Amino acid sequence: VPTWPAASDELEELMFLTSGYRSRGFPTAITPCSKGAGTGRVAAAEWLRTAFHDVAPGSIFTGIGGLDASLIYELSSAENIGPAFNTTLQTYSSFFSSKSSMADIIALGVYTSVRGCGGPVVPIKPGRIDASESGPSGVPLPQNSFGTFQNQFARIGFNTSEMIAVTACGHTIGGTHASNFPEIVPLNTAPNDVIDFDTTNVTFDNKVITEYFDGTTKNPMIRGPSASNGRNSDFRVFNGDRNTTMTSMQTPAAFASTCGTVLQKMIEVVPSGVTLGDVLVPYQVKPTALSLYLLTASNMSFSGEIRVRTTTLAASQIASVQLVYKDTTGGSSCGSSCMISTAYKGTGSGFDDTFTYYGFSTAIPTSSSISSFNVVVTLVGGTSTTYDNNGAGFAIDDSILIQKSQSCSNAGTVTITAAVRSSVSRTSANLALALKTLRSGLPAPGLSSTSVSMTPGATMGSWTIFSGSYSLTAGQNATTNVPLPARNIPSSEPSTVASATAEIPSPRVRSQEKQIAIYKNTGFVQTINPNITGFNYLGCYTDRQDNRTLGGTSTSNSSLTVEFCATFCTGKQFFGVEYGSECYCGPSLNTAAATLRPGSECSMSCGGNSTEYCGSGNRMNVYNRTTILSDEESGPSLADYTYQGCYSDSTASRSLSSKATQSNSLTYASCASFCAGYSFFGVEYGSECYCGNSLSTASSKVVESDCSFACSGDASKICGAGSRMNVFKTSSSTGSSTGPANPVISGYNYTGCYTDSVGTRTLNGSYLFDNALTIQKCATFCNGAAFFGAEYGGECYCGAQIGGNGAKVVDSDCGFLCSGNSTQYCGAGDRLTVYGKLG
């Protein structure tokens, strides 16, 4: 529990007081999570992306950059395209003051946007310092190569797995906007010109991963035009370690905990020289709105509120909250009047906490005055707890008092009247002002400070009254002036502070306790997951007997060791040890079987070495090679076929377009038999099978490691990936010529394959959806229309002309078979097989 006051007190309030009484309203612009500054915009996503763009160009090697708000000066850079950053920084500006840096607020924006959209707590350590100029450039761009991404993330201290995780965690809310990235989302092709990363774009959840694995993803940086123009960065990143990281964080719990960790790491990348404090936690008891000033020479007013954290302790259980204070010398000369009682004021809350406020207002004789107080909370049952601020008491400095009723900010002039103890100074005092000044062309104001000498006046008892004024110049805002910290001014208090010359007490900083762990050598040898040269230990994964996590060769050996299994799996990407005696190899982790579990579930020691872990029942310790094998022994091969390689594919233009199917038990052989009669077959996304007599010219051969998904029916083999296909060609025949066709319909000619779009239909007359569609059926339904066309296997459209944005494309684009007749073509996604009336 922190000691009050702390330099982070303002940030603590912005973080934990988000609604109800004394809410600071920081999340207003992102509540609810779907809120945005315009159609198709999600402010919470913009906040999260803003933090990434501020951090990304930083370097832990040079110590320059990181989360330092240098983004304020970098908005004209092409790396920071779009209005999101400007809007976000402007929103943050009203919370910015000398009491919390913009950089801390950007970090807080990560906590608030993630938690506000239902994600995990991202812990916040305060203490970032704002840059005063732009920093280096180097935000990852979608067209960068995988190797470049690795370098860019290594620069901020992220390894490959952390890079994959943090990108998945970022890309679970929001989406890609056509106005910013038209090569990824072409203009006028998506509702509101945005395509979301997953189906729950305003929920911070694991859908970005589950949809990636089950093939339903619409993420435009995985599928769509980006797959052909190299901007499918999410695909390259997610798949960069053969899906190991994506697999390990696919459950809701693993996603939340991994994201909490990597996002915390992201916001803790700071320039060298910046030391962050401890993770912010709410005070159990915190004084608020304290005010102490002279009423007369003999009496002073003391008022304020005590905030009690009532998250676990209900307010109804509290009978009373009292202050017990000490006099100016630290003694108890005030006697029984040292006790101040309070009354309920209101209740506020944060995402995970509630707070109840108790107010007081009393008069104290100046003769005894006050130096500190403790807070006593008494429960309904009679037990009471004293909160003494970690032994320090809540310290009040009575040497400088702001005379409330004679201090104001009016018509651009700040006037402060302060009572300064005559023992401190009778002749001079300075008014220290922190000013927030607008800066033209920049989204956030700057801070400056000024000092005004105050005029001494009358004395009141032991105090001398000083007064000073400052007139704000253009661009400076009276209501947004901010204080320098002083002892008697809790940092969340009035917007101006007087200070006696040469006596500006610095803010108290919590002592940083270091914990020293002491290990005793007891002679006990611990069981471990050993380091195996050339491998990384991945973790404890579930396994299934009917569908193995590692589906390649395996062996069982009662004297198994981890080293033995590593050698046994030579030439394989992964190996895993299970049940003390079983060893499995594989080219990839089978996502249908593998889920990361706590290490404690892999608790059996190896038959051949009791100091090593070897999984347990249906639990496997999995190891991955530090390098990706490009040409595995278990690589694609099938009798009578010649393996062609890993090829790119896209939904818009299929590499093999004659016939397709999807199966949860896909193997090379099952796809080959489905494609019997065709020259080529290709397996994709673990469970998709495509056939054709030629490979589309839009498809190109890519690096073998791009194909990385285990086949749904044989986890020992690779079956493509998102937009990636392992292609095979028959070695025996040249394929049959009796594939599907565009049938002859009397009175009509086959006109061609045309583009279509949901918003603007190429044939805009009546339409029919039929899961047993044939070309004849569509012709009959359109009942003599000038044109009819079939799309997506089961959709039929009629029209008087070819309109909308319909453009003729290659016939092979219309590769879907009709839902009611697999020898006929019925368009494809956004592709229409069109027939026109004769004559």
Ligand code: HEM
């Ligand atoms: C290889 C790394 C990355 C690349 C190439 C990349 C690229 C992109 C691109 C092109 C967009 C679309 C922006 C728009 O159209 O407005 C985007 C959006 C987004 N990115 Fe990333 N990003 C990467 C990593 C990250 C990381 C690490 C985070 C945060 C943890 C993140 C958070 C976001 C968010 C929240 C959005 C949605 C913004 C919105 O809806 O307005 N990105 N990213």
